Amino acid sequence: MTVLVLTCEEDVTADAVVLQLRRRGVPVLRFDPAEFPGRVDLAVRVIPDGQVTGHLVTPGGRVALEEIRSVWVRRPGTPGAHVSAEQRAWITLECERALWGALRATGARWMNDPDALERSRHKLWQLATAARAGLRVPDTLVTTDPGEAARFQKTHADAGSGLVVKSVTGRHPQDPPLTLPTAAVPPDADFTGVAACATCLQQRVPKRTDLRLTVVGDRCFPAYVTPRTPTLDWRFLPADASTWVAGEVGGALRAAVRRYLQEAQLAYAAFDFAIDEQGDPWFLEANAGGQFLFAEIETGMPMTEAIAAWLAIRRE
Incomplete structure (x- = not known):
């Protein structure tokens, strides 16, 4: 069975996961939904007994819908990107409903489900959900x-x-x-x-460091940043101005993060915490499409392998 990877053409993070899957002998088909229609073709049939059959044909190959084991929604574009502007809104809506509907109907596993992804983008929803899960929020x-x-x-x-x-x-x-x-x-x-x-x-949380906690299924990968100068936002530090190191997190934090993911219906998220002067974590954000490769490169934690392993599980 095949893993479907939905992302843009230039995505080195997806490249790394695809390589891991191929090393495992798992078939992979990667394409950008922005190429549908045009370079990607879809045929799907729902017969009266509820069985779904059909196929996707992309520049990288063909797959039967019933042979898709999992779908990784990484950095997908929007269907209809290549059609004329005057028809784009209608064609985009029709093609989005067709493509995502077909993939949902297969029963494949998702990392992450599009509906869960959309809900998780809302910062206020994140904060309320984190608080209910037992995380400290500002x-x-x-x-x-x-x-x-x-x-x-x-x-x-x-x-x-x-x-x-x-x-x-x-x-x-x-x-x-x-x-x-x-x-x-x-x-x-x-x-x-x-x-x-x-x-x-x-x-404002007076902090001594930041924690990027990447969670893949049941596996947690904590990385702490040590900036050479104090900063409110480590994302804007030059590459040589900080150091990421692997660390540990307590059982209470792991349990709260899992409760968050369960309510959010996510299989993957990159959590950002501010660690205050007493060493306590404060929830800032949970990015369901957050980057992880930068932390893996610096710390050596096998996040790429964990994502590939999760995607490779055969659906029931």
């Missing part, structure tokens, strides 16, 4: 009300802590996408501008 306000923002800042100033501001989505939709950094809110901040757009303000 006090957070998303608002378009300047007065609420000012009162929120005063509350935390009185408590002796400051605020940070961050994007609600994490990425600005320009081409290529722009990632917006987490930034400190100055004590004399003017909040008038929040009326123009929903703004995310969050309690």
Whole structure:
């Protein structure tokens, strides 16, 4: 049975996992949904007894739908990318429903299910779910009300802590996408501008380090970063300005993370935690499509192998 990898053409992370799967002797078919229709063809039939048959034909080969064991949704494009602009919206909707519907109907295992992926992109949902799972989350306000923002800042100033501001989505939709950094809110901040757009303000956690906890099924891979200079957002450090090292996490954190994944219906996520001065973790984000290869390269933890092993399990 075949593993289906849905990602863009240039994706070195997917390259590494595909190589691991092939070393295991597992057939792999990789393509970008943006190539459908056009370079990718689909035929699917649902017969009256509920059986689903059909096939996908891509530049990399052909697979029967009933022979797909698992689907890795990595960095997929949007169907209909190559059709004329005046018809794109309709064709995209039709082709998305056809492709994703066919793959759902196969009964294959997902990393991660598209519906779960979409839900998990919402930062406020993440924070509430993390708190229910038993993770510590910073006090957070998303608002378009300047007065609420000012009162929120005063509350935390009185408590002796400051605020940070961050994007609600994490990425600005320009081409290529722009990632917006987490930034400190100055004590004399003017909040008038929040009326123009929903703004995310969050309690600042005095931290001594950051933890990137990558979870693949039941396997946890903790990596701690040691920046050479203090930073609010390690993503914007130069490559030579920090060091990632493998570490350990306690059983309580592992259990809470698993509860989060169970509610989120995710098989994979990259969790970001701020580790405070007492060594306690604060949940910041769980990225269901988060990068892991950079941490694997520096720490040697076998995350690529873990993903390949999960994808290679035959469906029931």
